[in-house]
Amino acid sequence: MTGLLVAIAVLGVGTLGFRLAGPLLRERLTLSPRIESLMGRLTVVLLVALVATTATLEGGGFAGVARPAGVLVGGVLAWRKAPFVVVVIAAAATAAGLRLLGVP
Amino acid sequence: MRSIYRTLGPEVIRSITLVCLADALVGVSFGAIAVSAGFPLWIPILLSVVVFAGAAQFLFIGLVAAGGNPLAAVAAALLVNARHLPFGFAVGDALARAGFLRRLIGSHLMTDETVAFTLAEDDPRRRRAVYWATGSALFVCWNVAVVLGGLAGTAISDTDALGLDAAFPAVLLALVLPSLSDPRTRWAALIGVVVALATTPVLPAGAPVLLALVGVAVVELVRRRERTPA
Numbered sequence: 001m002t003g004l005l006v007a008i009a010v011l012g013v014g015t016l017g018f019r020l021a022g023p024l025l026r027e028r029l030t031l032s033p034r035i036e037s038l039m040g041r042l043t044v045v046l047l048v049a050l051v052a053t054t055a056t057l058e059g060g061g062f063a064g065v066a067r068p069a070g071v072l073v074g075g076v077l078a079w080r081k082a083p084f085v086v087v088v089i090a091a092a093a094t095a096a097g098l099r100l101l102g103v104p
Numbered sequence: 105m106r107s108i109y110r111t112l113g114p115e116v117i118r119s120i121t122l123v124c125l126a127d128a129l130v131g132v133s134f135g136a137i138a139v140s141a142g143f144p145l146w147i148p149i150l151l152s153v154v155v156f157a158g159a160a161q162f163l164f165i166g167l168v169a170a171g172g173n174p175l176a177a178v179a180a181a182l183l184v185n186a187r188h189l190p191f192g193f194a195v196g197d198a199l200a201r202a203g204f205l206r207r208l209i210g211s212h213l214m215t216d217e218t219v220a221f222t223l224a225e226d227d228p229r230r231r232r233a234v235y236w237a238t239g240s241a242l243f244v245c246w247n248v249a250v251v252l253g254g255l256a257g258t259a260i261s262d263t264d265a266l267g268l269d270a271a272f273p274a275v276l277l278a279l280v281l282p283s284l285s286d287p288r289t290r291w292a293a294l295i296g297v298v299v300a301l302a303t304t305p306v307l308p309a310g311a312p313v314l315l316a317l318v319g320v321a322v323v324e325l326v327r328r329r330e331r332t333p334a
Contacts, residue, residue, distance in 0.1 A: 003174050004147065004168065004174050005150075006174075007164075007168075007174035007175060007177065007178045008147075008150055008151055008154055008155070009154070010175075010178050011151075011154070011155050011160070011164060011178045011181050011182065012154030012155050014178070014182045014185070015155050015156075015157060015160065015181075015182065015185045015188065016208075016211065016212055018182075018185055018186055018187075018188040018189045018192070019188045019191075019192055019211040019212060019214045020192070020207070020208065020211040021189050021192055022188075022189060022190070022191065022192015022193040022194070022195075022196045022211075023192050023196035023199040023200070023207050023210070023211055024207070025193070025196075026192075026193060026196040026197070026200065027200065031193075038320070038324075039190065039193045039194040040194055040223065040283070040289075041286075041288065041289045041292055041320055042190045042193075042194065042317055042320055043190060043191055043194035043195070043219060043223060044223070044280050044283045044284070044289050044292075044293060045289070045292050045293045045296040045316055045317060045319050045320050046187050046190060046191070046296075046313055046314075046316060046317065047216065047219070047220055047223075047276050047279075047280045048277075048280055048284070048293040048296065048297060048316075049293075049296045049297055049299075049300040049312070049313045049316030050187075050216060050273075050276060050313050051273040051276050051277045051280075052297040052300060052301055053300050053301060053304055053312060053313060054269075054272065054273050055270070055273040056301065057301070057304050057305075060304065060305050063269070066267075066270070067264075067269050067270045067273075068270075069270075070267055070270025070271075070274065071270050071273045071274050071277065074270065074271075074273075074274030074277060074278065075274065075277050075278075075281070078274070078277060078278035078281050079281060083115075084115075084118075084119040084122070084278055084279075085118060085119065085122050087274055087278045088122055088123070088126070088271050088274050088275055088278070089122075089271075090274075091267065091270045091271050091273075091274030092126075092266060092267030092268060092270055092271040092274075093267060094267065094270065095264075095267035095269065095270035095271075096265060096266055096267035097267075099264065099265060099267070
């Protein structure tokens with residue numbers, strides 16, 4: 001149990017280190033507008049890659065059909081400027097509905 | 105609190121509330137899964153308060169429950185959380201001009217959703233308000249839900265049946281979609297997605313998403329070459 005406690009502490013401190021580094025370093029450096037926009041792009045790319053991998057893959061294999069189909073429906077609705085709440089509920093409902101019909 | 109409400113408006117508040125609700129359901133399942141894997145209740149609770157990062161928590165609990173070395177599980181979970189470093193650079197302005205303690209607490213509230221909601225705003229005042237509102241609301245929902253899930257045992261162990269696994273990517277997608285109207289960002293994201301998907305089967309969790317940043321580098325290099333004719 002002590003080992004586990006130490007592990008959780010290390011994980012917490014390490015994660016906080018990652019989270020705190022950006023806000024603290026920003027203070028010390030004056031970021032040019034070019035770097036600011038680069039940081040914004042980096043973050044968008046990270047988030048989009050996160051969307052793509054979590055939408056399609058699970059534990060190194062494919063996540064099935066229902067999940068990517070739900071995300072796709074949500075994505076199309078968002079692109080058509082549907083309200084956020086509609087996007088999210090439609091994505092969940094599509095995946096849940098397909099699974100109810102037996103689609104993996 | 106009232107001033108945050110007035111700054112953000114009912115629509116953003118509704119969006120944040122919905123994400124909190126979805127997050128809470130996943131939190132309940134996290135608590136239930138951890139307890140039914142044999143961990144005492146305080147382990148998932150402590151983990152959620154101290155780490156506050158869903159994907160890393162599931163990975164950590166899963167690896168330790170499977171008999172893995174806790175320190176190896178820490179390394180794996182830290183890799184998953186490494187993306188918070190670039191995140192902090194991008195949304196750190198929301199925590200600027202605050203005292204160290206406020207920045208420390210604020211940083212701890214940084215999640216994918218906090219970052220995505222903040223990134224969708226341009227006005228500095230709104231960015232700050234949405235960052236704090238999303239972060240603190242998610243922190244409360246997530247931790248309360250983990251406690252409830254841990255106490256209930258196996259109430260909701262299958263959030264996939266509710267389609268929540270599709271809801272979370274859709275949340276992030278809806279929030280970043282406006283940023284993709286910029287062609288440079290769009291190309292970088294497209295290359296990044298291909299790289300991340302191609303490397304997921306062979307790399308440990310977390311690494312493929314970081315590797316997606318190659319997309320930004322490629323687009324920058326191509327642009328620079330176009331600007332300086334040979």
